[in-house]
Amino acid sequence: MYRQRLTWTRAVRLADKYGTIGLRWVLALVGICFATAPYLYMTLQSLAPWREVNRRIIPTELTTRSYEWLLQGSATAVARPWLRGFGNSVLVTSISTVSMLVVAMLAGYALSRLRFRGREAIYKFILFQMFYPGIILLVPRFLIVRQLGLYNTYAGMIVPLAVNIWAIFMYVSFFKSINPAMLEAARIDGASEMQVLFRIVLPLSGSITAVIGLFLFMERWVELIWDLIVVQEYPMMTLNVMIATMSGPYASYPGPLYAASVILTIPIILVFLIFSKHFTQGFKFVLK
Amino acid sequence: MRRLTKGEGVTGWIFTIPYLAFTFVFFILPFLWGFLLIFSEWNLISPVREFVGLGNLIEALQSRRVHAAALVPFKIMAIFLPAVLIMSLGIAVLINSFKKRQGLLAVAFFLPYLASGVSMSLVVKGVVSYTSPVNKTISSIIGYVPDWLGTPSLAILVIALMIAWRFSGYYALIFLSGLQSIPNELYEAAQIDGAGRIKSFFKITIPQLYPALYSVMILAVGLMFGVFTEPYMLTGGGPNLATHTWYLEIYYQAFNTLRAGYASSIALYNAIAVFIVVGIVRRIMQAWGRAHGWED
Numbered sequence: 001m002y003r004q005r006l007t008w009t010r011a012v013r014l015a016d017k018y019g020t021i022g023l024r025w026v027l028a029l030v031g032i033c034f035a036t037a038p039y040l041y042m043t044l045q046s047l048a049p050w051r052e053v054n055r056r057i058i059p060t061e062l063t064t065r066s067y068e069w070l071l072q073g074s075a076t077a078v079a080r081p082w083l084r085g086f087g088n089s090v091l092v093t094s095i096s097t098v099s100m101l102v103v104a105m106l107a108g109y110a111l112s113r114l115r116f117r118g119r120e121a122i123y124k125f126i127l128f129q130m131f132y133p134g135i136i137l138l139v140p141r142f143l144i145v146r147q148l149g150l151y152n153t154y155a156g157m158i159v160p161l162a163v164n165i166w167a168i169f170m171y172v173s174f175f176k177s178i179n180p181a182m183l184e185a186a187r188i189d190g191a192s193e194m195q196v197l198f199r200i201v202l203p204l205s206g207s208i209t210a211v212i213g214l215f216l217f218m219e220r221w222v223e224l225i226w227d228l229i230v231v232q233e234y235p236m237m238t239l240n241v242m243i244a245t246m247s248g249p250y251a252s253y254p255g256p257l258y259a260a261s262v263i264l265t266i267p268i269i270l271v272f273l274i275f276s277k278h279f280t281q282g283f284k285f286v287l288k
Numbered sequence: 289m290r291r292l293t294k295g296e297g298v299t300g301w302i303f304t305i306p307y308l309a310f311t312f313v314f315f316i317l318p319f320l321w322g323f324l325l326i327f328s329e330w331n332l333i334s335p336v337r338e339f340v341g342l343g344n345l346i347e348a349l350q351s352r353r354v355h356a357a358a359l360v361p362f363k364i365m366a367i368f369l370p371a372v373l374i375m376s377l378g379i380a381v382l383i384n385s386f387k388k389r390q391g392l393l394a395v396a397f398f399l400p401y402l403a404s405g406v407s408m409s410l411v412v413k414g415v416v417s418y419t420s421p422v423n424k425t426i427s428s429i430i431g432y433v434p435d436w437l438g439t440p441s442l443a444i445l446v447i448a449l450m451i452a453w454r455f456s457g458y459y460a461l462i463f464l465s466g467l468q469s470i471p472n473e474l475y476e477a478a479q480i481d482g483a484g485r486i487k488s489f490f491k492i493t494i495p496q497l498y499p500a501l502y503s504v505m506i507l508a509v510g511l512m513f514g515v516f517t518e519p520y521m522l523t524g525g526g527p528n529l530a531t532h533t534w535y536l537e538i539y540y541q542a543f544n545t546l547r548a549g550y551a552s553s554i555a556l557y558n559a560i561a562v563f564i565v566v567g568i569v570r571r572i573m574q575a576w577g578r579a580h581g582w583e584d
Binding site for chain 2: 024027028031032034035036038039041042045053054055056057102103106107109110111114115116117118119122125129132133135136137138139140141142143144159160162163168193194218221222224225229240243244254257258261264265268269272273276277279280283
C-alpha cells in the first residue's frame with residue numbers, strides 16, 4: 001500500500017516535470033516559428049510560380065523563375081543590375097564596418113588607456129554626440145557631402161557613416177575593464193603603444209569586437225534613408241535601396257522582389273550565425 | 289598613477305585623429321550649418337538663400353502635416369509598447385526557464401532584429417494584399433476583406449506590430465540578463481510566505497527588473513519618433529496622414545519639396561519632442577523605481 005502510494009506521487013511528479021519541460025519546448029518552438037515566419041514566407045514566395053505569389057502560403061511547385069528574372073537584370077523598361085546592387089551592399093557595408101571598428105578601437109584605446117592633454121574634453125564631447133539627435137544633422141550632412149563632390153558616389157555612402165560614436169563609447173568602457181598591470185608589464189619590456197594595442201589589448205577583445213562589429217554590420221546593411229538620398233543611379237544603389245525604390249511601379253513583380261529580399265537577407269543571417277558563439281558571450285557587456 | 293611613457297601624449301592624439309577629423313566635418317560643421325538653415329529658406333539648388341528668421345519654425349507649428357507627425361508616435365506607441373513588453377518579457381522568462389540551450393534560443397529569438405525593414409514591408413504588403421490567404425480566411429469569417437493599409441487604425445496596428453516583432457527578441461535579451469541577476473533567495477522567501485508563481489512574478493520579478501525595464505522603456509519610446517521605413521514602404525504616410533511620421537515629413541520636405549531650412553526646423557521640433565517625452569518617461573520610471581527601493 002505504502003509502496004503503491006509512493007509510485008503514484010512519483011508518477012505525478014514526473015508528469016509534472018516532463019509536462020512543463022514539454023510545454024516549454026512547445027512554447028519555444030511556437031515562438032521561434034513566429035520569429036522566423038516572415039523569412040520562411042519570403043523564401044517560399046520567391047520560389048513560387050508567379051501566379052501563386054501572395055495567393056498561396058505553400059506553393060504547389062517550386063521554380064527559380066524569380067531568381068532568373070533578377071539575374072537577367074529585370075526584363076522591363078528600366079534594367080536594374082541586381083547582382084551589382086548586391087555587390088554595392090557588400091562593398092559599402094564592409095568598408096564602413098571595418099572603418100567604424102578601426103577608428104573606434106584606436107580612439108577607444110587612446111581615451112581609456114593613454115594620458116594626454118584634452119582627453120577628458122574629447123570624452124565629454126563624445127557623450128554629447130551620442131545623445132545629440134542625428135536627425136537635425138541629416139540635411140546639413142547631405143549638403144556637406146554634396147559640397148565635397150561625393151553626391152552619387154560610393155564615398156558619399158561610406159565616409160559619412162565611417163565613424164560610429166556608440167562603438168567608440170563601447171570600446172572605451174571595455175578597455176577600461178582590462179587589468180592595467182598587463183599593459184604596464186609590456187610597456188616596461190619596451191613595447192610601443194602600437195604593440196601594446198595589437199599584441200595585448202586586441203587579442204583580449206575578440207568577443208566584444210564580434211558583437212560591436214555585428215551590430216554595426218547589420219545596421220549598415222539595412223540602412224535606408226541615407227543611401228536613399230545620397231545615391232540616385234541604379235548602378236550605385238545598395239540592394240536594400242534598389243528593392244525599396246522598385247516596390248512602387250514594380251508592384252506587379254512581387255516574386256522577384258521576394259527573391260531579391262532573400263538575397264539581401266542570407267548574408268546577414270550567415271554573418272550572425274557565424275559570430276553567434278561570441279554573440280551570447282559579448283552581448284552582456286554591450287547591454288551594460 | 290603610473291609614469292607617462294615617452295610620446296604617450298603624441299600617440300594619444302594620433303590615435304584620436306581619425307575620430308576628430310570625422311567629427312569636425314560630419315558633426316561640428318553640420319551642427320553649425322543646421323542652425324543657419326533653420327532660419328533660412330533655400331531650395332538646395334538656387335544660389336539665393338533668404339533669411340526668414342523664425343518663419344520656418346512658425347510655419348511648422350501651424351502645419352497640418354507636422355501636427356499629424358507629432359501625433360503618430362503616440363498612436364503607434366499605444367499598441368507597440370504593450371505588445372513589445374509582453375512579447376519580450378514572455379520570451380525572456382521562457383528562455384530563463386531553460387537550464388540548457390539558452391544561447392541557442394537567444395540567437396533564434398534575435399533573428400527578427402536582423403530583418404531589413406524594406407523586405408519585411410514587402411512580406412507584410414503581400415500578407416495583407418486583397419487576394420492573400422490570410423484575407424481569404426478572414427473574409428470567410430467576417431464576410432469582407434479589411435483594407436489593412438487603407439484604414440487609419442489598422443494601418444497603425446500593422447506598423448506597430450511590425451516594429452514590435454522586430455524588437456521583441458532584442459529587448460528580451462535585456463530582460464534576460466536582468467532576470468539572471470535576481471537573487472534566488474527572494475523567490476524562496478516568497479514561496480515560504482505562500483506566494484504563488486503569478487504573485488511572485490508581479491511582486492518580485494517585475495520590480496527587480498527595474499534597470500532592464502528602464503532601458504527598454506527609454507529605447508522603445510525613443511524609437512517611436514524615428515519610424516521611417518515601414519510607413520515609407522507601406523502607406524506613404526496615409527491614409528490621410530494617419531501614419532505620417534516625423535521622419536517621413538522631414539524626408540519629404542527636404543528631398544521632395546527641397547525646402548532645406550523648413551525640413552531642418554521640423555527636425556528641431558522632432559528632437560525637442562523626443563527630449564520632452566523621453567524625459568517624462570525617465571521621471572515616471574525613476575519614481576516607480578524609487579517606490580520599489582531602487583536608487584536613481
